[in-house]
Amino acid sequence: MLSCRDIAKQASDHIDKKxxxxxxxxxxxxxxxxxxxxxxxxxxxxxxxxxHQLSGQDQLSDEEAASIATKALERAKSE
Ligand SMILES: [Zn+2]
Incomplete structure (x- = not known):
């Protein structure tokens, strides 16, 4: 069985489905x-x-960035 350390090492490959x-x-x-x-x-x-949502959005205001972050955190809490 994989150890917690293995899980951490492979986490981005897991998320990227690699x-x-x-x-x-x-x-x-x-x-x-x-x-x-x-x-x-x-x-x-x-x-x-x-x-990913914030990349390439250099013109984002602080309020828009905060709104995106808040939505992401709410989504994470509901999972
Ligand atoms: Zn674990």
């Missing part, structure tokens, strides 16, 4: 059993989503 089928199964199994890693991966996914 793991093999076998790796994905092991990864999913660990997440099923480990609340710590589920939270970690959820927070990482939120951070990546947020950076």
């Amino acid at each position: 793991l093999t089928f076998r790796q994905s199964l092991s990864y999913g199994f660990h997440l099923l059993l480990c609340g710590y890693c589920r939270k970690f991966v959820g927070h990482l996914r939120t951070t990546i989503d947020l950076s």
